[in-house]
Amino acid sequence: MAKVNSLILSRAESHVDMVPELARYLIESGGKRLRPMLTVASAQLFGGGTGSAINFAAAVEFMHNATLLHDDVVDESDMRRGKPAARMVWGNKASILVGDFLLGQAFMMMVETGDIAALGVLSSASAVMAEGEVFQLAKTGDLTTTPAEYAEVIRAKTAVLFQAACEVGAMSGGADAAGRQALARYGLELGNAFQLVDDVLDYGGQAGELGKNTGDDLREGKMTLPIILALAEGSEAEKASIAKALGDAEASSEQVAEVVAIMERYGALSRTLEQAHAHARSAQQALNILPSSDMRALLSDVVEFSVLRAY
Secondary structure (H helix, E strand, C coil), rough: CCCHHHHHHHHCCCCHHHHHHHHHHHHCCCCHHHHHHHHHHHHHHCCCCCCCHHHHHCCCCCCCHHHHHHHHHHHHCEEEEEEHHHHHHHHHHHHHHHHHHHHHHHHHHHHHHHHHHHHHHHHHHHHHHHHHHHHHHHHHHCCCCCHHHHHHHHHHHHHHHHCCCCHHHHHHHHCCCCHHHHHHHHHHHHHHHHHHHHHHHHHCCCCCCCCCCCCCCHHHHHHCCHHHHHHHCCCHHHHHHHHHCCCCCCEEEEEHHHHHHHHHCCCHHHHHHHHHHHHHHHHHHHHHCCCCCCHHHHHHHHHHHHHHHHC
């Protein structure tokens, strides 16, 4: 990971001063480096962990940070990782363009490995992630959004990058087809669990716990599972309260608290966490075909960490 971090910082450099300033502002602002760690761990699980895995890990982190820069513009977010979002410091235009720079660097690092198959995995993930974000945008404020549609949004916008991070790590570590498939499934299920927990924390966590304001998903009109479940169970008056706050950027903390109370009345948050736990179990089960090892145990522990954040 020291090599990965060094590569990340070196590839954020540019002769255009604003590029490294903005990129480093986000990259160095306390992100967990979870996705690149998964790439490195997946490679080491199969005996690798050096060489191309370093490039892929850094590329995955650049892809992730590019989407954060773009998402904050789309969502008009003020906060990211407990700090003012980059768009609040440098503006929307710079955030979009530096995000594009990071994506370009990510693909350059992939190409440098000469591994066309792995490049295909990450390129496909990049396209699917964009589709997921567009689908989420299309469903913004749509009170008829179904749990199945929500599941597709989080699979595409979040879980697919976890899947790709683990799969290319396994590939660079010399995994056979079964090992590669196992790590891909592990990553996908972990990513689903991770996003479900994030969506609960937006309503159940303390302000700043996610590096953004509690209730931001509500104010942005995002149709996450807690909202969908509450709408399905609530009375007409309760549905009206949710609909009034949904997508209202100026919704008060009292309005958010009222929506959370409705969610808790119908167990929407706990039921969402139950789904997170189901995906977490599937992620851990995906590792069962592999021999026991410290690295397999570490990957299993990552799943525990990802769901225990909610408690």
